[in-house]
Amino acid sequence: MKRLQITIIAMAVLIAGCKQSATPALQPAKYGAKITEVGGSKQVAQVGSGLAQPVVVQVNGADGNPVVGALVAFHGEGVQFNPAQALTDASGQVTAAVQLGFNAGDYQIVAETPKSGGSSDSLTLHETALGYEQTLGQAVNAKYCIRCHDNESTPERVSNFDNLSPAPHLFTDGATLNRVSDADLTSLIAHGGAALGKSPQMPAYSSTLKPAEIKAVVAYMRTVADPPYQAPGVKYGK
Numbered sequence: 001m002k003r004l005q006i007t008i009i010a011m012a013v014l015i016a017g018c019k020q021s022a023t024p025a026l027q028p029a030k031y032g033a034k035i036t037e038v039g040g041s042k043q044v045a046q047v048g049s050g051l052a053q054p055v056v057v058q059v060n061g062a063d064g065n066p067v068v069g070a071l072v073a074f075h076g077e078g079v080q081f082n083p084a085q086a087l088t089d090a091s092g093q094v095t096a097a098v099q100l101g102f103n104a105g106d107y108q109i110v111a112e113t114p115k116s117g118g119s120s121d122s123l124t125l126h127e128t129a130l131g132y133e134q135t136l137g138q139a140v141n142a143k144y145c146i147r148c149h150d151n152e153s154t155p156e157r158v159s160n161f162d163n164l165s166p167a168p169h170l171f172t173d174g175a176t177l178n179r180v181s182d183a184d185l186t187s188l189i190a191h192g193g194a195a196l197g198k199s200p201q202m203p204a205y206s207s208t209l210k211p212a213e214i215k216a217v218v219a220y221m222r223t224v225a226d227p228p229y230q231a232p233g234v235k236y237g238k
């Protein structure tokens with residue numbers, strides 16, 4: 001009797017398990033050769049929130065023309081996609097809404113399309129999630145720094161970048177800023193360029209910003225760095 005009960009429970013669990021994984025796998029109608037980005041990479045959003053723009057990719061054939069009906073699947077650790085897989089539309093494209101996970105930092109999104117013969121072509125896009133501290137840093141940047149450290153103007157803000165020499169670096173410039181320690185960035189922001197033998201056009205912020213705000217803007221710079229910043233001594237697994 002006991003045995004029968006266990007068997008029934010085991011079967012119920014099995015059936016429930018099967019039901020959950022019963023998302024029907026899409027079958028490609030056609031195969032492409034190459035997957036490319038149309039748009040949607042390098043966006044910045046709060047942790048756990050959706051990106052403002054969808055990710056759009058295109059599958060082309062060996063002749064370079066878009067392929068209709070090719071399968072595209074999206075993967076990314078901690079990232080949710082809607083849809084996670086789809087067939088390319090009449091222009092050879094797939095559009096997916098993206099929701100980032102709950103850790104601040106760089107998120108990799110892989111879009112993959114199977115090719116005939118069993119191999120596949122894939123593409124990696126990067127997105128950035130800001131945690132609480134980085135969001136504060138983003139606000140500090142928007143209020144004080146961006147007019148000089150961003151070369152693009154917007155309707156609300158005229159960039160001062162082109163008037164500065166030497167030109168400041170964009171906060172996304174990981175190739176340059178990743179090599180500077182937190183301590184050096186902090187002291188440059190606090191004491192200004194002149195105090196450190198750099199351009200006096202870089203103002204000193206120690207009387208304007210609290211130490212926590214300077215720390216936050218450094219955290220923001222680390223998070224938007226491209227290539228991504230890796231803290232010294234921290235090894236990331238593959």
Ligand code: HEC
Nearest residue numbers: 144145148164166167168169185189193198199201202217
């Ligand atoms: C009035 C223009 C101006 C503003 C506003 C400004 N900076 Fe700068 N900043 C500069 C210039 C010019 C340099 C380049 C100094 C040099 O290389 O000699 C610089 C350099 C820096 C550097 C060193 C790396 C680099 O770009 O060369 C950091 C870090 C920095 N600024 C952070 C900030 C932060 C954070 C803010 C806002 C809190 C800020 N800056 C606001 C003009 C500005």
